[in-house]
Amino acid sequence: MYRLFVNGSLGSNYKMKITKKVSYGFSLSFVVLLLSACLLDGNLRWNNVIASEPNDTALKLHRRSVYTMGSLLNISIYSESDDRAERAMEKAFNEVDRLDWLMSNYKNDSELSRINREATDRPVACNGELISIIEESIRFSNITRGGFDITVSPLVKLWGFYGNADGDITGNVPSEDELKKIIPSVSYKNIKIDVLDSDNWSDRTIFFKNRKTQIDLGAIGKGYAVDKAAEVLKKAGITSGLINFAGNIYAFGSPPGRKDWVIGLKDPTNSDNIKGAFRIKERAVATSGDYERFFIIDNKKYAHIIDPRTGMPVRSMLSVTIVSEDATTADALSTGVFVLGPIDGIELIESLDGVEGILIFEDRNGNVVENMSTGFKALLEKS
Numbered sequence: 001m002y003r004l005f006v007n008g009s010l011g012s013n014y015k016m017k018i019t020k021k022v023s024y025g026f027s028l029s030f031v032v033l034l035l036s037a038c039l040l041d042g043n044l045r046w047n048n049v050i051a052s053e054p055n056d057t058a059l060k061l062h063r064r065s066v067y068t069m070g071s072l073l074n075i076s077i078y079s080e081s082d083d084r085a086e087r088a089m090e091k092a093f094n095e096v097d098r099l100d101w102l103m104s105n106y107k108n109d110s111e112l113s114r115i116n117r118e119a120t121d122r123p124v125a126c127n128g129e130l131i132s133i134i135e136e137s138i139r140f141s142n143i144t145r146g147g148f149d150i151t152v153s154p155l156v157k158l159w160g161f162y163g164n165a166d167g168d169i170t171g172n173v174p175s176e177d178e179l180k181k182i183i184p185s186v187s188y189k190n191i192k193i194d195v196l197d198s199d200n201w202s203d204r205t206i207f208f209k210n211r212k213t214q215i216d217l218g219a220i221g222k223g224y225a226v227d228k229a230a231e232v233l234k235k236a237g238i239t240s241g242l243i244n245f246a247g248n249i250y251a252f253g254s255p256p257g258r259k260d261w262v263i264g265l266k267d268p269t270n271s272d273n274i275k276g277a278f279r280i281k282e283r284a285v286a287t288s289g290d291y292e293r294f295f296i297i298d299n300k301k302y303a304h305i306i307d308p309r310t311g312m313p314v315r316s317m318l319s320v321t322i323v324s325e326d327a328t329t330a331d332a333l334s335t336g337v338f339v340l341g342p343i344d345g346i347e348l349i350e351s352l353d354g355v356e357g358i359l360i361f362e363d364r365n366g367n368v369v370e371n372m373s374t375g376f377k378a379l380l381e382k383s
């Protein structure tokens with residue numbers, strides 16, 4: 001199978017475009033740091049990840065990046081055997097390709113695209129794994145009181161975040177009327193899942209109660225893919241590695257000679273900068289940022305995370321970073337907490353076991369401030 005391995009060149013839809021009235025942004029910071037991977041104080045550094053350079057050990061660092069699911073997937077593993085490392089990575093990349101076929105709403109022939117076409121008419125049988133991901137998403141909608149909602153898709157489209165054939169955001173500020181028409185279709189409560197055969201719980205159908213309801217797994221899919229890729233790597237005998245899928249990270253084992261992995265916290269006001277560092281092991285980290293996808297019209301910035309309850313892109317929140325036990329949770333919660341805002345967001349994080357986080361936002365006076373959970377503070381202090 002042909003794969004695009006990223007080796008210093010950028011995919012064609014990684015473009016920054018400025019026009020007179022509208023400007024479009026797409027985070028290049030990830031790529032910039034990847035390209036400038038260099039040795040810093042004996043540490044290998046790429047993206048926001050700092051790993052130790054192996055010494056006195058037969059373990060060798062193997063790194064590969066591919067462009068998949070519209071983003072860059074970077075896998076780094078330590079292994080004594082080149083063969084084992086290559087085979088493990090190939091399996092992990094294949095797993096992510098499989099999940100792309102399942103969850104993509106860009107690919108017309110994906111299982112999700114079929115569901116989006118058919119479930120508006122009638123209950124349709126659906127791949128069991130996809131149904132489980134949708135059920136898990138509904139669970140996160142309940143936890144975040146609707147802040148996270150995979151039925152946000154019609155709003156993402158209306159605001160022009162899906163982009164044109166080249167992947168460029170088209171950017172559109174809808175009228176109140178347009179928003180009013182779309183909002184009833186946006187609710188996880190419009191998703192109806194039924195068990196077809198009572199003897200076989202995995203035999204389920206899905207139906208959208210509103211004809212305009214559509215699902216977008218963009219806020220949870222990459223996290224899920226990271227968890228599944230980690231499972232594949234571990235099964236293939238890899239004991240130490242780090243997966244970074246466009247800011248959705250899972251780290252297991254540790255680099256040789258170290259107890260854990262060091263993760264840099266991006267400064268959302270200048271995402272080439274690192275604000276601080278913290279250590280993790282067998283943990284996931286995800287960041288949702290307003291700098292990732294946005295457009296500017298008449299000096300107003302509109303970023304890609306939308307409050308499903310109002311239909312409006314969230315304002316003033318700059319970034320949310322979540323640390324949790326698995327990447328699915330980190331991904332869903334970073335988006336959900338982004339919508340909830342600094343007060344409700346922190347309250348939610350504090351109420352959940354095994355979840356920590358930091359929110360960076362602009363206060364009423366335009367000052368950049370941070371709110372973090374007590375556990376996250378401890379993580380930063382330890383590092």
Ligand code: AMP
Pocket residue numbers: 147148149150152156161216217218219220287288289292293304305306307308331334335336339
């Ligand atoms: P993330 O980068 O994980 O925060 O995901 C952001 C993407 O999820 C957006 O580009 C949209 O496709 C989609 N999205 C936007 N707002 C929401 C929301 N409130 N809940 C779930 N998905 C969303």
Ligand code: MG
Pocket residue numbers: 218219220286288330331332333334335
């Ligand atoms: Mg997310």
